[in-house]
Amino acid sequence: MAGDRVPSPAATSIHPSAVVHAEARLGRGVVVGPYAVIEAGVIIGDDTIIGPHSVVKSGVTLGQSNRLSVGVVLGEEPQHRRFAGERSFVRIGSENTFREYVTVNRGYGEGEITEIGDDNYLMSYVHIGHNCRITTGVTITSGAKLAGHVLVHEQANLGGQVGVHQFVRVGRLVMVGGGSVLRQDVPPFVLAFGVPAHAYGLNSVGLTRAGIPPVHRTMLKRAFMLLYRSRLGVSTALARMDAELGSDPYVREMIEFIRGGQERGIIRWTKERDEE
Structure with a gap:
């Protein structure tokens, strides 16, 4: 029909x-x-x-x-x-x-x-x-x-x-x-x-699936440690990320994202992971 x-x-x-x-x-x-x-x-x-x-x-x-x-x-x-x-x-x-x-x-x-x-x-x-x-x-x-x-x-x-x-x-x-x-x-x-x-x-799973090369994933891990595990203030951590890792485009993206937002601030490290 x-x-x-x-x-x-x-x-x-x-x-x-x-x-x-x-x-x-x-x-x-x-x-x-x-x-x-x-x-x-x-x-x-x-x-x-x-x-x-x-x-x-x-x-x-x-x-x-x-x-x-x-x-x-x-x-x-x-x-x-x-x-x-x-x-x-x-x-x-x-x-x-x-x-x-x-x-x-x-x-x-x-x-x-x-x-x-x-x-x-x-x-x-x-x-x-x-x-x-x-x-x-x-x-x-x-x-x-x-x-x-x-x-x-x-x-x-x-x-x-x-x-x-x-x-x-x-x-x-x-x-x-x-x-x-x-x-x-x-x-x-x-x-x-x-x-x-x-x-x-x-x-890490998302980075791998997105095809981010290992060398950049390593640089991001170092940046994450500075930002969240070094006990530095955010501004100090960003300055070190910029000086030590800022040539990496993915780290640069993270730095610019954080610096570009003043309304809410960024989430902090979880204390639960410190107890593991």
């Missing part, structure tokens, strides 16, 4: 029960599932799938080949007491996966943006607050919640039920253990865990 045919890759398929505003722009090969709602002004790139009961609000732009599962809500108003209806946005790149009931709020403030880059995987019930920026290749596990203005750098991995305080920054290739609470920034390449989260070591 004609109704049972799978749409061709170039066709746009909209389920009869879906509500798509006439002023929404859908690319080629977009599939809109049952009872989905797409509001005016939304832009959806080619080959994107909008799952059943998902809602894409005005102000949202989606790139190509994104996948929204059941009940995803993109672009709802920021959860801020002083929000007064100003126009703000959500900008999403390409090839992202949003599993069941993910929510992404749009920016707080006139013209402000919540931004998600490319190739990110957000598992079920993840919440991304207003003005957050998720870069590229990030994995956020089920139930994690990000408050407003959080920045997550490339290839970071946040475990299940992680909570992230507003304005916290998470560095590249960071691994945060499930159930942790981040109240301060996590420098690149660090393994963090706890309530509140503390540094437990380098994310």
Whole structure:
């Protein structure tokens, strides 16, 4: 029967029960599932799938080949007491996966943006607050919640039920253990865990999987020891890292990340490891 045919890759398929505003722009090969709602002004790139009961609000732009599962809500108003209806946005790149009931709020403030880059995987019930920026290749596990203005750098991995305080920054290739609470920034390449989260070591597995050569991993271990195990103050440790190891590009990235953040400070070493 004609109704049972799978749409061709170039066709746009909209389920009869879906509500798509006439002023929404859908690319080629977009599939809109049952009872989905797409509001005016939304832009959806080619080959994107909008799952059943998902809602894409005005102000949202989606790139190509994104996948929204059941009940995803993109672009709802920021959860801020002083929000007064100003126009703000959500900008999403390409090839992202949003599993069941993910929510992404749009920016707080006139013209402000919540931004998600490319190739990110957000598992079920993840919440991304207003003005957050998720870069590229990030994995956020089920139930994690990000408050407003959080920045997550490339290839970071946040475990299940992680909570992230507003304005916290998470560095590249960071691994945060499930159930942790981040109240301060996590420098690149660090393994963090706890309530509140503390540094437990380098994310050695992540560094290896990312193809970071052994010579750079060795330099990062030396930098980590200076930063977290030398009992030096942060500014003194950074000065020594700069002088002794600063020519290494990965150590340089760690130094610049720490120096670039004044809002929250960085997580500290866990005393539990001193007792092992």
